[in-house]
Amino acid sequence: MLTELPAVPVLMEFTDYLKKHRVSIEHFAIMTKLYLPALQRTMHFNRLYVFDSRLYYKATQYSPSFKLGKKAVPVTLHEHIQTNYGGDLVDFANKHGDNPIFVETSVSLAALWVAREVLLPCRVPSAYPIVSIQSHIESAFSDNATEFGRRYKKPQQQVHRWKSKNAAWCLGNVYLRRTEFNPELHIGKTPRQAVLFHDYLYGGLFLSEDEWFDVIKNNTGKTRSRLLKRMFKEKYIRYSNQIDRYINYPGTMWVDGDIYKKQTDFTPFSSISTDA
Incomplete structure (x- = not known):
């Protein structure tokens, strides 16, 4: 059994990550200290992604399609807004027709930005x-x-x-x-x-x-x-x-x-x- 989880410098679909690295969902839950039954339920209701051994889900629908390349490297939403909108959360929200409160909350939760979408960390109870x-x-x-x-x-x-x-x-x-x-x-x-x-x-x-x-x-x-x-x-x-x-x-x-x-x-x- 793996003693630690493989590090991934790119964003991957969670199911692809498990298959590629031959990691069972049970082992992932143990290594990340996540409650397995809750993780399994979350997988049923959400399409999950993994980056740096943390799980995320897509929280927005800004783009007609969402496709990850083989080398999808996300940045934090905070960094994206700082670089492209001068740190103006409202400007970003208006650009994407979204609620500024949602954007502010997402930034505070360390959301990711990749392929023109916002990904939020999954809230799975600790075990x-x-x-x-x-x-x-x-x-x-x-x-x-x-x-x-x-x-x-x-x-x-x-x-x-x-x-x-x-x-x-x-x-x-x-x-x-x-x-x-x-x-x-x-x-x-x-x-x-x-x-x-x-x-x-x-x-x-x-x-x-x-x-x-x-x-x-x-x-x-x-x-x-x-x-x-x-x-x-x-x-x-x-x-x-x-x-x-x-x-x-x-x-x-x-x-x-x-x-x-x-x-x-x-x-x-x-x-x-x-x-x-």
């Missing part, structure tokens, strides 16, 4: 590797639970309780499973992908693609958020106030069908970079 606390102690503390407890100022009894409950280790903290939606789930040595429960819920990743399309087509903003929360409750949660606790508690994760709650603050989640 974080999660393993059992037992495997973490084995690899990081030579299987010495006492040393682990000493390092984090926890009594040996507490560490053994975590181990007996198949507690997980993610982003420098201990996690415990709080639901049993997936009875076959067991956290072990092989890392699984954890995604913030907030991102999983409000990204509609518990819905089928058809259900998700209906939600985003017919609802926006707070209405969409309320609908998604209600739909998740109807599908999973027996008591309505549970979901609010899971959402509001910082760092709550979704792992292969179940909710994991952070038990420690060894590494505050706010101090961890969540860039993919």
Whole structure:
């Protein structure tokens, strides 16, 4: 398996990139720290492009046709506007019959300009590797639970309780499973992908693609958020106030069908970079 992703100095269609470099979508997701189910759904709804190991989608329709040459080298939209419009965002927007607010937002998001179109970065939730606390102690503390407890100022009894409950280790903290939606789930040595429960819920990743399309087509903003929360409750949660606790508690994760709650603050989640 590749230990790192091939660098591409030109813009390529994502599917072409995977085929040319024999990279699976699963490996790409792991290496770029993107949540695989969300990436797969994004691919279904958008034609994706890759540049410097980052994913983009075409956000405009300025040209009758959009064709990438074999050596399509993009520039940032900011650079294009600076060079060709003297930095005047409104002038650029008027030229292309677009909304200046959209152009300003695209520049702030580090949009690309290529083949007379604007490409925006894809918003795919970040994923974080999660393993059992037992495997973490084995690899990081030579299987010495006492040393682990000493390092984090926890009594040996507490560490053994975590181990007996198949507690997980993610982003420098201990996690415990709080639901049993997936009875076959067991956290072990092989890392699984954890995604913030907030991102999983409000990204509609518990819905089928058809259900998700209906939600985003017919609802926006707070209405969409309320609908998604209600739909998740109807599908999973027996008591309505549970979901609010899971959402509001910082760092709550979704792992292969179940909710994991952070038990420690060894590494505050706010101090961890969540860039993919």
